[in-house]
Amino acid sequence: MAIPVLVVDASEQFGTLIRQTLEETGYYQVTLATSGAEAVKLSQSSEIRLAIVDFNLPDSPGPDIIRQLQATIDDLAVIAIPYSTDPDDPDIKDLAIDGLLTKPFYLPDLLKIVATALDLPDAPVSLAPSRPGPIRDEPVRPSKPLAPWLTDVDQAAQYLTRLFLDVSAIAAMLTQDLHLLAYAGELDQSQVQGITRLIAGYWTGKGARGALAKFINFPESDDDFMLYSTTVSGGIILSLIFTAKTSFSTIRRQSERFAKTLAQVDPSEPSTDNIESEDAP
Numbered sequence: 001m002a003i004p005v006l007v008v009d010a011s012e013q014f015g016t017l018i019r020q021t022l023e024e025t026g027y028y029q030v031t032l033a034t035s036g037a038e039a040v041k042l043s044q045s046s047e048i049r050l051a052i053v054d055f056n057l058p059d060s061p062g063p064d065i066i067r068q069l070q071a072t073i074d075d076l077a078v079i080a081i082p083y084s085t086d087p088d089d090p091d092i093k094d095l096a097i098d099g100l101l102t103k104p105f106y107l108p109d110l111l112k113i114v115a116t117a118l119d120l121p122d123a124p125v126s127l128a129p130s131r132p133g134p135i136r137d138e139p140v141r142p143s144k145p146l147a148p149w150l151t152d153v154d155q156a157a158q159y160l161t162r163l164f165l166d167v168s169a170i171a172a173m174l175t176q177d178l179h180l181l182a183y184a185g186e187l188d189q190s191q192v193q194g195i196t197r198l199i200a201g202y203w204t205g206k207g208a209r210g211a212l213a214k215f216i217n218f219p220e221s222d223d224d225f226m227l228y229s230t231t232v233s234g235g236i237i238l239s240l241i242f243t244a245k246t247s248f249s250t251i252r253r254q255s256e257r258f259a260k261t262l263a264q265v266d267p268s269e270p271s272t273d274n275i276e277s278e279d280a281p
Helices: 012-023 036-045 062-072 107-117 153-164 189-203 248-264
Strands: 003-008 028-033 050-054 077-081 171-176 179-185 212-217 224-233 236-243
Touching: 003 012, 003 036, 003 062, 012 028, 012 107, 012 212, 012 248, 028 036, 036 050, 036 062, 050 062, 050 107, 062 077, 077 107, 153 171, 153 179, 153 248, 171 189, 179 189, 189 212, 189 224, 189 236, 212 248, 224 248, 236 248
Parallel strands: 003 028, 003 050, 050 077
Antiparallel strands: 171 179, 171 236, 212 224, 224 236
């Protein structure tokens, strides 16, 4: 039986990201609440084993909601999304919590934090997707060394553009350390430079830790977008930007297949097209 989880976050998009990430494992059933009052009401009528609570709620401080939930539900495991990750923050120190989650987060870290909070043995490596398909959170590990064409800027840009036509992203980027290697898509130069700096901030010096998912927005736009970054090989990072309305399962599936194709296939071979051949975008 799936473990019932309550996610309390004012951002329905961020809550949906957590829900889809957890439910795709087949181990969790997630209910979303966008306010403290809604969370307390749901806790009175539902069985909940874990609550993931953002401190930044529209009606009540997150710590107060956590205390109310703990008073209502015996043995409730709690993961907090605090204003700050400082362990000396009094809002954190005074709470009985089982884990901390930051924004943005690495997808493998989310599953590990949840499994640890629930004291689930082997959960970080044994969680399986609830439906078939190459859904991966770990770094892509190519079966052969880095393809020489990936180090050729012109060739990398041409092939990135070819593959970009087969995904529903609005932009695709290849970066290495602080440098942009190739780009395809609809963003202007300043937007590309900003995302390049953002990607470098999370990946430089961190090593290959899996996929990074983050909601982003641009100053001149009222729309939100999802940035998804994952390793290809040799320190090269693939980043795709999707509209926020794109389902997270599609985002992750297309991104991981894109990265796998980049790492393993010779662009001169005719069979390298159609990343998403068996799935609708």
